[in-house]
Amino acid sequence: MSNIFEESKTRAFIKNEGVDYNTTVTTQELPLEDFAENLQIDVISLNDEDITFDVKGIDPAFANALRRIFISEIPTMAIEKVNMWQNTSVIPDEVLAHRMGLVPIKVDPRLFEVKGKNEDHNENNCVQFNLHIKCTRKNTPEAQNRENDILPENDEALFNHASVYTSDMKWVPIGTQEEKFKNTPIRPVYEDILLSKMRPGQEIEMELMCEKGVGKTHAKWSPVSTAYYRLLPDIALKEEISGEEAQELKSKCPMNVFDIEDTGKLFVKNSRVCTTCRECIRDEKFVDKIKLAKVKNHFEFTVESVGMYKPEEIVTEGIKILKEKVKCWKNTMKGMEEDEE
Amino acid sequence: MNTPAISELFSLPPDVKKIEHVDDTKAKHAAKFVMHLEDHTAGNLLRYSLLRNENVKFSGYRRPHPLENKIELKVHTNGKISPKEAAKQACDNLCTEFIKMKEAFLMQVKEFKGEGK
Numbered sequence A: 001m002s003n004i005f006e007e008s009k010t011r012a013f014i015k016n017e018g019v020d021y022n023t024t025v026t027t028q029e030l031p032l033e034d035f036a037e038n039l040q041i042d043v044i045s046l047n048d049e050d051i052t053f054d055v056k057g058i059d060p061a062f063a064n065a066l067r068r069i070f071i072s073e074i075p076t077m078a079i080e081k082v083n084m085w086q087n088t089s090v091i092p093d094e095v096l097a098h099r100m101g102l103v104p105i106k107v108d109p110r111l112f113e114v115k116g117k118n119e120d121h122n123e124n125n126c127v128q129f130n131l132h133i134k135c136t137r138k139n140t141p142e143a144q145n146r147e148n149d150i151l152p153e154n155d156e157a158l159f160n161h162a163s164v165y166t167s168d169m170k171w172v173p174i175g176t177q178e179e180k181f182k183n184t185p186i187r188p189v190y191e192d193i194l195l196s197k198m199r200p201g202q203e204i205e206m207e208l209m210c211e212k213g214v215g216k217t218h219a220k221w222s223p224v225s226t227a228y229y230r231l232l233p234d235i236a237l238k239e240e241i242s243g244e245e246a247q248e249l250k251s252k253c254p255m256n257v258f259d260i261e262d263t264g265k266l267f268v269k270n271s272r273v274c275t276t277c278r279e280c281i282r283d284e285k286f287v288d289k290i291k292l293a294k295v296k297n298h299f300e301f302t303v304e305s306v307g308m309y310k311p312e313e314i315v316t317e318g319i320k321i322l323k324e325k326v327k328c329w330k331n332t333m334k335g336m337e338e339d340e341e
Numbered sequence B: 001m002n003t004p005a006i007s008e009l010f011s012l013p014p015d016v017k018k019i020e021h022v023d024d025t026k027a028k029h030a031a032k033f034v035m036h037l038e039d040h041t042a043g044n045l046l047r048y049s050l051l052r053n054e055n056v057k058f059s060g061y062r063r064p065h066p067l068e069n070k071i072e073l074k075v076h077t078n079g080k081i082s083p084k085e086a087a088k089q090a091c092d093n094l095c096t097e098f099i100k101m102k103e104a105f106l107m108q109v110k111e112f113k114g115e116g117k
């Protein structure tokens, strides 16, 4: 019994119904000096779009604070004001303006300031794009024959600019921006986002003003498409399983966590990929044979960037912002003391 | 209709302090901190950090209303240190941890990239 108690300090057990998570004993006995020793970070995968990394030795509050910061408090630039001079396309003005807001912009937000309430747009708080596009009939005999217009699949062949893409947005440098961003021209992250469809004679003309903001005001400023963590699964066999039962269990798991040795014995091949589907313990006869658990202080983070930041930058920025926050609280508390004296 | 203005997320009215300190009248060595412009990110983090201090007997937080941008953090110590002292220590600890974490993370990323080449 005491064994289970000891284990429940570090493990959450997965049962057929629900989870046994003992919160009364957590990692709360962790003194600060041990933090650096206990903290262990491992990068599992990293590419231009996402990063997966393990953080071991932190507690849920810490992990959750990080995740919340990634999603809602890392600043980026996004289109906030739209001056629409002409829009005769099918999309209503306000819907198009909202759609523009969601276009991710490739520019380093750290080089800009948040626009103050009474400030005007200037080179330090704004990036401007213009979008002026008109759909016209091509000069070919097919295009001139209006009977061909009926089928929408023909649009691209018959008309110029039947589809409006983000690549049609033109960056308009303000002030010294042209010089400043000479090597990294500002552009939408993806050039092939379809913004609208048009037919001959229709026209869109607008000025797009990007401002700096954070995800808690509007999701368009969030630098991540997903940011989540999960606990690392820990799977073990409590007793030896072999023969037919081994075969049965191996084929049960959809993630191929188990495999069979040459001797016919079952073993846990790769517990990380387990999705906690509980298929393996659904059958009564296996319930007591498998230990299905989660390591309570081992978090696997996955952060997928929208494209404004590199994925690893999101993590470092997140930590930086949290640190700044904590510093600010501390200074305020210090200030409080001086007030009282 | 009742949505608070976005500016309320970021700035306080001039007469409100960022953190208010309210002494608990019912218990000794206890205090409440009202932190404006903060949410669960801050509350849970501080609560946790405080609980790791052996001189802290109780700490908890709540967000009184989802439309009000503030949290209340309660701290109860054993008397060896004041609640405010405990809160400051908690902030210090967190700060150190963030620095360590960032270092460790950057190192691992570098290592990972090095391996890739």
Ligand code: SF4
Pocket (backbone or CB within 6 Å): A235, A252, A253, A254, A255, A256, A257, A273, A274, A275, A276, A277, A278, A279, A280, A281, A292
């Ligand atoms: S819970 Fe599902 S994924 Fe995990 S080991 Fe069992 S069957 Fe496989």
